[in-house]
Amino acid sequence: MSAKKKIEKELEKENIIKEIKKAQADVITAEKFFQLVSEPELVDVAIYNLEAKKSRYRYLIKIAKEKGIKKSLKESLIEAIAK
Template identity: 40%
Template structure:
């Protein structure tokens, strides 16, 4: 790995394209969605709501995995180093 890239990353000076930033934001959103679904799963008793929580968590996980694969393809290191 390039030392200059590491220094720029640590100092927050890496400029991402608009598309790369959208992927990073999407990853953060998907992580939040997984956490919300997990909290919902832990706090509900109704079988239908449990099913909704499971479905929501699985959908967020699939979205997260997809966006993470895009980040890896595009070599977006910030998104990869902060994954769930």
């Protein structure tokens, strides 16, 4: 594999991990919003938003697994949980 390909692959890996971290934060924010709302219209919005954020997170995890980003992903998730 050429050096350029290795760099591109590493950048792609870093971008996926970055997106996963962002997706995690988005899920947490959506969960907090869901817990705070009480008006029926907002509850529906909160549920929809939370499910959309979770779906994106699951998709990114699937992509990471397909690309073999398991170890780095695990380390990143542990770091995110520790913070």
